[in-house]
Amino acid sequence: xxxxxxxxxxxxxxxxxxxxxxxxxxxxxxxxxxxxxxxxxxxxxxxxxxxxxxxxxxxxxxxxxxxxxxxxxxxxxxxxxxxxxxxxxxxxxxxxxxxxxxxxxxxxxxxxxxxxxxxxxxxxxxxxxxxxxxxxxxxxxxxxxxxxxxxxxxxxxxxxxxxxxxxxxxxxxxxxxxxxxxxxxxxxxxxxxxxxxxxxxxxxxxxxxxxxxxxxxxxxxxxxxxxxxxxxxxxxxxxxxxxxxxxxxxxxxxxxxxxxxxxxxxxxxxxxxx
Amino acid sequence: xxxxxxxxxxxxxxxxxxxxxxxxxxxxxxxxxxxxxxxxxxxxxxxxxxxxxxxxxxxxxxxxxxxxxxxxxxxxxxxxxxxxxxxxxxxxxxxxxxxxxxxxxxxxxxxxxxxxxxxxxxxxxxxxxxxxxxxxxxxxxxxxxxxxxxxxxxxxxxxxxxxxxxxxxxxxxxxxxxxxxxxxxxxxxxxxxxxxxxxxxxxxxxxxxxxxxxxxxxxxxxxxxxxxxxxxxxxxxxxxxxxxxxxxx
Numbered sequence: 001x002x003x004x005x006x007x008x009x010x011x012x013x014x015x016x017x018x019x020x021x022x023x024x025x026x027x028x029x030x031x032x033x034x035x036x037x038x039x040x041x042x043x044x045x046x047x048x049x050x051x052x053x054x055x056x057x058x059x060x061x062x063x064x065x066x067x068x069x070x071x072x073x074x075x076x077x078x079x080x081x082x083x084x085x086x087x088x089x090x091x092x093x094x095x096x097x098x099x100x101x102x103x104x105x106x107x108x109x110x111x112x113x114x115x116x117x118x119x120x121x122x123x124x125x126x127x128x129x130x131x132x133x134x135x136x137x138x139x140x141x142x143x144x145x146x147x148x149x150x151x152x153x154x155x156x157x158x159x160x161x162x163x164x165x166x167x168x169x170x171x172x173x174x175x176x177x178x179x180x181x182x183x184x185x186x187x188x189x190x191x192x193x194x195x196x197x198x199x200x201x202x203x204x205x206x207x208x209x210x211x212x213x214x215x216x217x218x219x220x221x222x223x224x225x226x227x228x229x230x231x232x233x234x235x236x237x238x239x240x241x242x243x244x245x246x247x248x249x250x251x252x253x254x255x256x257x258x259x260x261x262x263x264x265x266x267x268x269x270x271x272x273x274x
Numbered sequence: 275x276x277x278x279x280x281x282x283x284x285x286x287x288x289x290x291x292x293x294x295x296x297x298x299x300x301x302x303x304x305x306x307x308x309x310x311x312x313x314x315x316x317x318x319x320x321x322x323x324x325x326x327x328x329x330x331x332x333x334x335x336x337x338x339x340x341x342x343x344x345x346x347x348x349x350x351x352x353x354x355x356x357x358x359x360x361x362x363x364x365x366x367x368x369x370x371x372x373x374x375x376x377x378x379x380x381x382x383x384x385x386x387x388x389x390x391x392x393x394x395x396x397x398x399x400x401x402x403x404x405x406x407x408x409x410x411x412x413x414x415x416x417x418x419x420x421x422x423x424x425x426x427x428x429x430x431x432x433x434x435x436x437x438x439x440x441x442x443x444x445x446x447x448x449x450x451x452x453x454x455x456x457x458x459x460x461x462x463x464x465x466x467x468x469x470x471x472x473x474x475x476x477x478x479x480x481x482x483x484x485x486x487x488x489x490x491x492x493x494x495x496x497x498x499x500x501x502x503x504x505x506x507x508x509x510x511x512x513x514x515x516x517x518x519x520x521x522x523x
Contacts, residue, residue: 126409143410147443161410165443167476183413185444189477189510206451210480210514259417263447265480265510 028058028096030120037123037142038100044130045112047151052121052139058101059118062092124160134169143182152191166191170267176274180258187263195262196272202257205271207249212268214249220271222251277303284310339398343418393423404432409442416448420455430456434465437482443475450481454488463491470497476508483511483518492522 030037033056041048053059092113095102103117114133119125124142129135134151137144141159152169155162161182164171170191177198178184186193192212197203207214262269275296280303283293297304367385400422403415416436422429433456436449456462466485473479479501486494501507502515 124408143408145409145442163409163413163442163444165477181414182410183417183448184410185413185448187444187447187477189480189508258414259448261444261448261451263477263481265477265514 024062026060026094028060028094028101030056030058030099030101031096032099033120035099037120039117039119039123039125040100040102041115041117041125041127042102042104042130043113043115043128043132044105045133046129047114047133047135048127048129049116049136050125050127050138050140051116051118051136052123052141053118054121055118056120058094058096060092060094060103061116063114132169135166162186170194174274183259183261185261185263187261188267189264190266191264192267192270193262193264194270194272196274197253197260199273200254202254203260204252204256204258205250206259206261206263207251207269208263209267209269210265212264212266214262214269214271216271217273218253218271220251220253222249281306336398336402339395340402342395343399393426396421397423397426397429400429401432404436409440409445412436412440412442412445413448416445416452419449419452424455424458430459430462434462434469437466437469437478438472443478446473446475446478447481450478450485454485457489463489463493467491467494467497470494470501476511479508479511480514483514487518487521490522495519495522498522 039050039058041050092115093102093104101119103115105113119140121139122141124144125137125140126143126145127135127137127147129148129151132148132150134154135146135148136154136156137146137158138154138156139158143160144155144158144162144164146153146155146162146164148166148169150168151166153164153166153171153173155164155173155175158173158175159177160179161184162173162175163185164173164187165185166188168190169188171186171188171193173186173194174196175198178201186195197218205220262271275292277296277300280293280296280300283290284303284307297307396418400415400418403411403418406412406415416433419429419433430453433449433452437446437453440446440449450466453462453466463486466482466489470479470482470486473482483498483501486498498515498519502512502519504512507515
């Protein structure tokens with residue numbers, strides 16, 4: 001079964017009384033709610049919020065923005081007394097196929113919209129914000145994947161497994177319980193990683209920051225066989241003597257288990273015990 | 275009916291009075307219908323491609339290996355006493371093997387066969403997980419790859435493919451990290467150098483640069499110089515490339 005829906009100019013024109021920036025709403029059912037469900041969000045511009053709720057359908061609310069135009073094409077000013085209600089620079093496309101609901105930008109790759117999507121709690125969620133703003137995922141039980149270019153990724157009150165990356169934003173994750181045997185990974189180039197894990201978690205952790213600190217209140221047993229510090233001795237050539245410790249650290253929590261990787265370039269890593 | 279309309283009909287359901295009338299009056303279209311007819315007939319004669327028996331075999335092999343992998347992952351969590359007993363047994367086997375090996379000069383066939391079986395099981399688990407649709411399963415596949423033999427070319431190839439093509443940044447990062455243990459091979463150094471310009475995610479670029487520094491690979495200088503000079507590349511990455519060049523000198 002495949003359903004296709006466009007929230008675009010046509011839908012908006014049907015409600016000419018709508019105030020500017022009023023959210024538009026669409027509801028899509030899964031083909032078979034008793035089987036594993038998945039939500040895939042792929043957007044260019046705008047923020048994305050995915051929230052688990054006590055229902056069986058996917059509810060998508062979108063607030064259009066003026067959108068980003070290709071270079072050289074200026075944004076048209078609304079004529080006096082009028083306001084923008086849509087056009088090819090805003091709009092969202094929603095499809096459902098084999099129990100996967102996909103939400104993406106409509107016809108224009110330059111479209112921008114802020115999305116709030118409600119899904120059944122037991123849903124796997126994958127969000128890719130190609131330019132992005134903030135990405136928020138909450139109240140979900142399932143496999144969670146988030147990728148964001150320019151904003152913070154916030155994942156709260158979730159269970160299952162998490163993989164999150166942001167290029168320029170902070171990663172915040174608060175995980176209630178973790179599916180045994182699942183590997184997880186958190187990474188950001190220019191932000192902090194702040195992750196809260198259940199106190200009883202068993203894991204092998206790998207931590208790496210190039211310019212930052214690593215803090216935790218867990219009792220992490222660091223690997224003794226980690227790389228020995230590197231010694232550079234250039235004194236004979238009139239240079240300096242330098243000892244460098246590896247920027248990467250690894251260890252185990254509660255005896256070890258599946259791998260959890262934390263990688264940041266310009267930021268600190270904080271691992272809290274729940 | 276015009277010839278053009280008739281041609282459109284030929285592509286679909288060629289029927290109807292108009293079509294028949296047109297055909298009887300137009301020789302060009304009659305020839306065309308005959309030609310299309312022959313084409314369909316000859317297409318029908320082509321043998322249908324059947325999947326080879328290997329596909330089924332390989333699938334069940336993978337399934338078995340996957341189950342075995344899961345079972346061994348479960349049993350790893352099992353009792354300490356079991357581990358202790360196993361360790362004692364291994365010690366005894368080790369002593370025995372050592373004794374026999376001292377005599378014959380090489381380990382008995384059973385032991386090396388067992389070792390091969392374990393290695394090929396790990397390989398199958400790693401490879402099958404790395405092909406999954408779910409990114410978290412692929413990440414698990416990469417952690418299995420850490421346990422593969424450093425000489426395992428298939429796992430190595432899958433890791434290089436993951437570094438270059440996996441859609442998930444975190445899987446790519448983990449794959450770069452897993453390549454560290456294949457450092458001994460010059461091929462892998464080459465692959466890491468080649469992966470550098472193709473990679474667009476800054477954090478993965480930094481991980482690749484760090485790996486080249488760990489490899490102490492002087493052949494990487496050219497690629498690093500290019501990266502450091504490329505203004506389209508992220509500033510942090512360019513600084514890291516510059517730092518790497520100094521380290522490798």
